[in-house]
Amino acid sequence: MNALKALFGGLWRIFQGMGLTLRTFFRPKVTVRYPYERRPVSRRYRGMFYLKWNEEKQRLNCVGCTLCAQACPTDVISMNKIGKGTTAGVDEFVMDLGRCMFCNLCVEACPFDAIYMGDRYEFAVTEKEGSVLRIVDLAQGGPENARRNVETLMRLQAEAADKAKPGEGPKPQARPAEEGA
């Protein structure tokens, strides 16, 4: 009697298992074939950093004020500032993502809307140095825009230097005696 009970109990559990498999088989799938397929991430996702490119001004928005670096609790950010005033910018901007907590404090600290976090989330590297990103990696638009940024800053600085040269301002008006000569 016990053997029969155990037999029917076992069969019942097999049917229960098969039933669950059958129900799941016809449900919409919840998995994706990563990395060939990717799920969209939230608009507020804090992923890869970018330095914003300003197409109108042909430069990055960053003016090298270091407020983001000062706001960072783990000393991730460093930069090289060039120029001053309206010609201020950066020709290098380094972030060591190995130390980053993705807390967003640097983005919030920026008064020039110059840095943001995008939705890229694959940062795996095989070497320690791979987590260090430079301006060519961070500039929106890549190395080409990093180069154009420096070109624009250099041009602006050259123009500012030309304007500041003595004797380059408006010519003094000729005196009446000189006009008649």
Ligand code: SF4
């Ligand atoms: S997200 Fe946070 S930890 Fe990362 S660089 Fe910005 S301030 Fe620093």
Ligand code: SF4
């Ligand atoms: S990203 Fe913003 S806060 Fe950081 S140096 Fe550039 S302008 Fe300043």
